[in-house]
Amino acid sequence: MTPGSTPGAPTILNVRGGLASGQLVVTYSAPSSDGGSPITSYEASIDRGAVWWPCAGTSGECVLTNLRNGTQYRVALRAVNALGAGVVTEPAAGVPTLPMGSDPDKPSSLPKPRAWVGASFNAASNSLGVDGSKVRLGVGTLPAITFTRPIPDKRVVETHLGVSAVLADGKVRKVDGAWGWTSDRTVVFRPKEYWPGHATVLVTSTMDRAVLGRSGSTYLVGKRDLAQTWTFRTDRKLIAQVDGARVNMRVFIDGQRAATFPVSLGKSGWETRNGVKVISTDKEPVKIYRSTSLGLGPEEEYELEADWNTRLTPTGEFIHTATWAYGRIGIYNGSHGCTNMRAEDAQWIYQKTIPGDVVVYANTGGTTVQEWNGPGGLWNIPWAEWLKKSALGSGSGQVDTTTEAPTSVVEDASA
Numbered sequence: 001m002t003p004g005s006t007p008g009a010p011t012i013l014n015v016r017g018g019l020a021s022g023q024l025v026v027t028y029s030a031p032s033s034d035g036g037s038p039i040t041s042y043e044a045s046i047d048r049g050a051v052w053w054p055c056a057g058t059s060g061e062c063v064l065t066n067l068r069n070g071t072q073y074r075v076a077l078r079a080v081n082a083l084g085a086g087v088v089t090e091p092a093a094g095v096p097t098l099p100m101g102s103d104p105d106k107p108s109s110l111p112k113p114r115a116w117v118g119a120s121f122n123a124a125s126n127s128l129g130v131d132g133s134k135v136r137l138g139v140g141t142l143p144a145i146t147f148t149r150p151i152p153d154k155r156v157v158e159t160h161l162g163v164s165a166v167l168a169d170g171k172v173r174k175v176d177g178a179w180g181w182t183s184d185r186t187v188v189f190r191p192k193e194y195w196p197g198h199a200t201v202l203v204t205s206t207m208d209r210a211v212l213g214r215s216g217s218t219y220l221v222g223k224r225d226l227a228q229t230w231t232f233r234t235d236r237k238l239i240a241q242v243d244g245a246r247v248n249m250r251v252f253i254d255g256q257r258a259a260t261f262p263v264s265l266g267k268s269g270w271e272t273r274n275g276v277k278v279i280s281t282d283k284e285p286v287k288i289y290r291s292t293s294l295g296l297g298p299e300e301e302y303e304l305e306a307d308w309n310t311r312l313t314p315t316g317e318f319i320h321t322a323t324w325a326y327g328r329i330g331i332y333n334g335s336h337g338c339t340n341m342r343a344e345d346a347q348w349i350y351q352k353t354i355p356g357d358v359v360v361y362a363n364t365g366g367t368t369v370q371e372w373n374g375p376g377g378l379w380n381i382p383w384a385e386w387l388k389k390s391a392l393g394s395g396s397g398q399v400d401t402t403t404e405a406p407t408s409v410v411e412d413a414s415a
Helices: 152-161 343-352 383-387
Strands: 011-017 024-031 041-046 061-064 073-081 093-094 112-115 119-122 144-147 163-164 172-174 178-182 184-189 200-206 209-214 218-222 227-234 236-243 248-253 256-262 275-278 283-288 303-311 318-321 340-342 358-362
Touching: 011 073, 011 093, 024 073, 024 093, 061 073, 093 200, 093 227, 144 358, 152 178, 152 209, 152 236, 163 184, 163 343, 178 383, 218 248, 303 343, 318 343, 340 343
Parallel strands: 112 218, 236 358, 318 340
Antiparallel strands: 011 024, 024 061, 041 073, 073 093, 119 144, 144 184, 163 172, 163 200, 178 184, 200 227, 209 218, 236 248, 248 256, 275 358, 283 303, 303 318
16 A cells, blocks of 8 residues: 555553653554555654653553653654655543552552452532533532442542643643541541632542552452543633622623622621532523421512522522612612622623632622531631641641531522
């Protein structure tokens, strides 16, 4: 056959740590098309860099060396024939690990008796109402890992987890943050700041064969499939800032102000809570608000129908249209805790926001949102307190049960 083009893209099957320190082994299959000329070699690049390193031969395995153990790398491959380099694969993530027996948490001979521990990943663990692996999320999402058994040695788990983000320009950077244990089986990652927008977030686990502590006389060991990278994607970075003193909401998208809306918040005795609140799928185009849900007497009785209702907390804070309040919107606060808006503005919030978008309230005169109170709750824990939930932070990874949700909450709050 006469050579006619460069090769198609090979397929990366797996990226794993090698047998020696600082190695990554990339397993791949040949492209479906060699361009009409035999493939002579394969090449690899790291983190979308301009440098391409030759792989040894065309055996289906490419070994990269002199990398840093525990650091996540994104590897891409391409095939080469007589006409040159072909189509580049999508990058795949991997972490060089210490050779067998070099990691103190992964002895070459595992102790007995032992039980294998698995885990599941949830990119939107803060009750956003979506499967975070299938949709783009707002930057207030909180990913969590839940294990099949309670974890005795939480330090081992945190040591073998890495979090990074592939930015819109293809660059990879580590995400500054900390894991916090919300139960003995579930650990949540909270960035110190919100997630970057337009990014692919990589949560890389090297917990396979790691000894995660002992339950009674049984050692708990991470299953082999815990050598993997979980991913999710963020959309544009939308942060809304609501100021109770200015009675307005400013919406920023990717750092640029996109809109400013007048609002009216909770009046004296019914102050809207301060702090971070996060949007979920809990929205209703039409909703009826009744005074009876708040236990109000006849002197404040009402039954009001509102359009474009976006729930913020399970205790009943909504953003919604309030046609009956147009005289005070943008002038003074007079609701029973909800964020009252004009119809077109509430519709904008309803239609433009996605699960994980952030709404930050300040100067409301109210208390701060409790950690159990809705998708934004955990964001309101002071950073020093959050670190106490981490085995690698200032605490010991002990689960904090001092702040728990009440047995019942108000589901439909104020007009």
